[in-house]
Amino acid sequence: MKRFLAIFPYLDDIQEAYHSLKEQGFKIERFFSPVPVPEIEDDLIPKPSPIRWIVLFGSLTGISLALLLTIGTSVAWPLVVGGKPIISVPPFVVITFELMVLIGSIANLLGLFGLSRLPKRVNEPAYDPRFSDDRFGLLVQVPPDRELVAREILETSHAEEIHEVA
Amino acid sequence: MKRRFGIGIFLFLLIVGIGLFIGAQRGTTAPEQPIPFNHQIHVQNLKMECMYCHSFADRSTVAGLPSVRKCMGCHKYTDPKKPGIQILLQYWNDQKPIEWTKVHDLPDFVYFSHKRHIRAGIQCQTCHGPVQEMTVAKKVSSLGMGWCLNCHNQRKAPRECWTCHK
């Protein structure tokens, strides 16, 4: 199977190309853009991002860790200070909040990396440096028998360049 | 990328490990003494009581060292040709006290009473190790706070700060 990498200067063009290709049953492997384009992204991956669960998990971990740390160490050797209870809830809430944010954010970062497959190599053939500047791109899987169809769709939607990539 | 990061972690852990190892070594040194005194001969072979020489152990905070005169009490009659005993004789003839190097050195901010521990029924060996088998006096316990507390916790001994800190 061949892959075509088409480069577009305009978003309406690429949207047109995207929809036509999709209608024709082509599999769009990737869409490149210098800015997020929710319409296409959500169409390509219809399920909501699991980041939310990862962050929730991270935050809950943070909360439990904080409770374990604060209550655990206070109970292990109950040192009395200023007549305050050994397990003083208000101060522990502060620690719990901070650790929730901390671990939640770290989970968020790791989740982002994991889900977006970062870090990765860039200089693969199916990438063009202009994607980070002002060009949009589509990576389409093209069965050998439908090359012409694909090329035509792309050309009619004013693709600037069409590359065949391995 | 990832591999390099791994190597970094490995190196870091290695350095920390070496540091801890060296630190631990410092804790068990057997320093060189002005007289190569052999506890094994005195305790195991000659069946001397610890408190014969360290006579203040059940009366005071310090255990005390035998005075040179006490050493001479026996060594007047023992083989004077042995090199260790010759050094002792030299001290006695010069009427000079012996400057031993401390094996068990607690920091200056620690209050430790031998008396209280002896009267609580703690064996000398619990902290000092099998002295009766030592040819060179050696520190076997870390004498660190965690080590003290292990025992205090087990025996429900007081763990007020000012019990041991001063």
Add this chain to the structure above:
Amino acid sequence: MGEITRRDFLKILGAGSAAAVGLPLVACKPPRSKVEKVVSQLIPAEDVVPGIPQWYATTCQECPAHCGLLVKVREGRIIKVEGNPDHPVSRGRHCMRGEAALQGLYNPDRLPSPLLRNPDGQLVAVEWDQALQALIETLKQTPPDKIAWLTPPLTGAMESFLRQWSEALGGVRIVPYEPFSQDALLSASEALFGTREIPWPDFEKADLVVSFGADFLETWLSPVEFTRMYAQRRGDARHRLHHIQVEARLSLTGSKADRWIAPRPGTEPWLAGLLLREMIESGTLSHPIPQTLRAWAQQFDRSAVLSFTGVSEAEFEHLKKAVSEAKRPLILGGNLGAGDPIQVTGWIAALALTALKGGEQAPLQWRGRSSWDRAVSFETLAKFVEGWGEETEVLLVYDRNPLYAFPSILQADEARKRLKFMAVFTPYPNETAEAADVVFPIRQFLEDWGDAEPYEGVYSIQQPGMQPVPHFQSQAFGDLLIQLGQQLGISVPETFVEYLRTHWQKIQKKVGDSRPFDEFWREVLQKGGLFKGSDATKSIQLQPKQLPEVPQPDPPSTPALVVYPSLRLYDGRMANRPWIQEVPDPLNKVSWQSVLEVHPDDARAWNLKEGDVVRLTTSRGSVELPIRTYPRIRRGVVALATGQGHTAFGRYATGKGVNAFVLIEAQNGTSSLKWTGISVQLEKTGRRVHLAHTDGAETLEGRKVAQTIPLGVYLEHEGELEPTYEEEFEKEFPATAAFYREYHKEKFPEHESPYHWGLVVDTEKCVGCAACVVACMAENNIPTVGEKLIVQGREMFWIRIERYFDEQSHTVHFIPMMCQQCDNAPCEPVCPVFATVHSADGLNEQVYNRCVGTRYCSNNCPYKVRRFNWYTFKFPEPLNWQLNPDVTVREKGVMEKCTFCIQRIKYAKDRAKDEQRLVRDGEIQPACVQACPAEALVFGNTKDPESRVAKLFRNPRRYRVLEHLNTRPSVTYLKRFTEVNEV
């Protein structure tokens, strides 16, 4: 080896090394030094267990009062001085100067070797033989009557030994001198009672004390003894001693008085005289009035006296009323005034009135000869100095510093040049030693044998607590005399100790003790002496013969200077002790410096600000010093304390402040001294200095730190017990209390303690003398930080005496403030690393080595009693020998504070545990409690309802400082009394 005595042991220790004992020099080294040495004893000492202190009784020689002391010895070093409870003078207490004797012993500036003036005129260190030879040559070449000793007023064995020695040499004269001599009192006593003895005040008998300047709580006669007696009477609400102080500048003594009358300085005696006259004329005196006295009193004219003393009718009437209402008033004259006819006048009037009011019951007592009456009069001294170069060619100075402490009218510096030879026997370098031909470093009294007899029947032994400090090649003065005597061919005993024992054999005989001497001697050494008390049975009998004429007052001058004896520095002899320098004056709160006290209104009028340096000129001399506003001084009067301004007295004294002796002038046409009312000129120099003061504010600023209760109100409730603090809390905050109750179960599940330590501070008894401050520094290894750091506000005291001038009356409040060991301590929860936590005994524990130094605890301490180590403070060798091995020496960057002397608590608990009992009430005395001459501090277990503290905690006078913050302190204060009938 035979029998080894304690002395031998100490010798062995000294011969070995500094640490020739079975344990290392704990606490003297910074933590974490890598290799610690532990030195075995060469020969073990009998009965000495390393780690356990020994106590030896001895006698204080820092002032003529001669308190009995106990010295605490650890591993061959004296580490603490405390009062001897058996001793009748100190009764287990001591003053700050007594404690500071330790820093005399370990003073780093002590003379390391004898000094001899070489042909170039330089004083150089020499061997003992050489120095002795130089003196012997001189003594041989000089006719004995041209030789004279200048000594303190000696008593006991040394007095007789020196007398015998001097006689044996062919009549060497001895001139005993004390700068704060009681010449005027003695003269008055002679004139009135026909005996040149001190009539000692009896505070127990008196119901009113009127002092015309005598500072009986500071330096006068026997301050520790008087403070104890006075405080006892003041704290006794039913028989409270009323106190009126008459002086131009309010002294520490006056600050405790119920009323202060401030006449023009130096005119107090006429007021006393007028009082005597009016009392005689009132006809209320029930005892026969000798005619001479009646005639003498006629010389005081009411309107004249009131006008030149500047005292209002009302004030005088009040005074008169108080005296006439009192049954046995104790009237005291002036404080200083050697041979001063004016002071004599004052004392005559005072003593006569006391005797006339009280008759046989007059609150005075005879104690026979005392150290005070042995000193020569100022007149004699003046003649003596005048004769230097003629009658006296060779001057031998023992333990005196004439070139500093002689008033400038004696012109001792000039007179010294006329002397052929001057030998000085002193442990320290000083101004006199600097001008000497030969200087012998002698032993300090804590390392030497001797004795004292402060008054008849009190034989007080002075025994060394340790081997001489090895840093200095010192010799015992007595043994030096013996060496000299041997070389000069007179008959002397072998050692001074031998002479001392002979002397005590005589005492034994005298008191009729028939035991073998050794047994007697052992008991003497154990108890610190023989305390029989005076058996003088003389009664107070007025036998006035010829009373001196009342002098005419000097014309008034403004400003007028008052020179007052310093509670801290005495006549300057204490100035080389860093503790003494560091502790601020109880009233003006300035340490390390000399200040001129000026009334704030005068300062404003004269356009002076605090810290402005002024030039102060009297007819005798001129000094430059900063001013300090002081609200308890008569307008137009300025005041200066004695003791500073040394030029060669070691690092702690040299160059600090100014010498008041330079300014003192002669009393109008006589050869006597004028201490108060000196006419001075003030000039602004334009320079300013930062004052090393430790007080943040003069007044209470409306805060109830110091509280009072009218005596009448208290009397209604005396004997009642307030609810305990717990009960009170329970009642006022039931919900919170319930929470705490529940919570206390959780607090210490492992071990509920039978103790909760508490401290009671009686502000009625506290006189603000600061003995506790110095005792605390000695006990807890508290460094002295020096003048610069005090200026910056970095003093390290764990206990301080807060002084507040009352806004309504002349009263000065003294609040000893130390860690309050709060149950709800605000300092504890803010520490991030648990360096300060609460103990089961209710103590607020501070763990130095855990502290990282955030200083948050100090910020959050409402009492501001926490102290931060701004630097690692050094204890110069051998001052570090004094360090208490039971207390950590702290390093830079850690917080510290009062521990209630945890080391003493631990020691007592340890002993109690050995004996399987609880700690007894009174068994633990923190250093401050032990020192307090007023016995204003009580320590104990508040959980024991029978303990003294538990009862005092419920006294109707109780209050806790800043109670509204709910810190629940373990320190309770007792309110000071006010007299409701006061105007």
Add this chain to the structure above:
Amino acid sequence: MTYRKITQDALRLLLSRPGWKYFALQGFNLLLIGLGVTAFAYQVHHGMGVTGLNNPVGWGTYITTFVFWVGIAHSGTLISAILYLFRSRWRNSIYRIAEAMTVFAVMTAGLFPIIHLGRPWKFYWLLPFDYFRKVWINFRSPLIWDVFAVLTYLTVSMIFFYVGMLPDLATARDHSTGWRKKLYTLLSLGWQGNHREWKHYRLSYLYFAAFATPLVISVHSVVSWDFAMSIVPGWHSTIFAPYFVAGAIFSGVAMVITLLIPIRKIFPYLQDYFTIDVLENLAKMLLLTGAIVAYAYVVEYFLAWYSGNEIEWAAFKFRALGTYTIPFWIMIFCNAVFPLIFFFKKARRSIPVLFVVSLLVNVGMWFERFNIIVTSLSHDYIPAAWGIYKPSPIELSILAGSFGWFFFWFLLFLRLLPALPISELKEIQPVPTRKQEVTA
């Protein structure tokens, strides 16, 4: 504005070699850092005595400067996170600079708690570990909350900063050569801008913003509780948390203005991005927060007076009229009076006025913290223990060093990392469409 122009403008700062002035400035910053480090070494060697601190006043310049820098940090997160959540798109051009400021300000602030320790070599005892002594840390201490808050804030703001920058780093990678290319390749982690990355990125960024918003408020609340949790009169006040948060944003916004104006001046092409409208919006925020701060000052005095607590009232009287009256009035004028000029539109749009007032607010806010900390400690409960604090040269050197440290990193950032948020600027441009192109 086209995508291409944005890319090029943003990369101009990164891809060119800085002039000698830049190096001179950095040299000066290093000099300041050297001064600070030397002063700190001196302090560690001798002890805290080299500062002006004393018995009643345990905290001074260091804690003042700590709070100052933490405060500066706050507006960065405010602009990047809170305004993001509020969809205030004008923030897009300046948010990177503001966020960089946040990171470096927290980095600077974080040093001060260590510097102010009596034994800074034991700082690791503040971290939650017992080092085999069985004693952990005291979670009841506000200082431990501080440790957690500041470390969390530092970590999270750095992550947020970095994640926001990822697409821009990719842009830089794609347009650079040589060592820069290597650097940006490493930093961009292979970002391509593909649909998968963008999809997760969008949500992830939202969550970061959602976390950062309460975090920023919590951090300065915790900092304020260092004071409010104590019983010191002048500190123990319930309004401290909101008051400090408002003050922090106030000072941070001022610092953003202070930083933006010279940048605009030196690189005029950036004026297309840092427009006068943006500055005007900032000025409005300054006006709002300044008013809140001024209100807090008034309320503080009202509470102290109306509560009838004599000690509290005495502390506030001392603050205004006592030894520290000059710092107090500097604070009042700089923070409560001068910003009122922004009621006038002309002033809001005048570069010199903006610059001067923002500088004054910075000064005023430093003095605000100084006043709160020092005057309260100086005169608290026990009159006999009162005392006066004066900063020592050592403390001032370290203060100067902290500015050197901050500006060193900030200048490094300007020339090394994309200061203009490339992708987010593109987002607020109309997407390039053929339709538009044709009509144009």
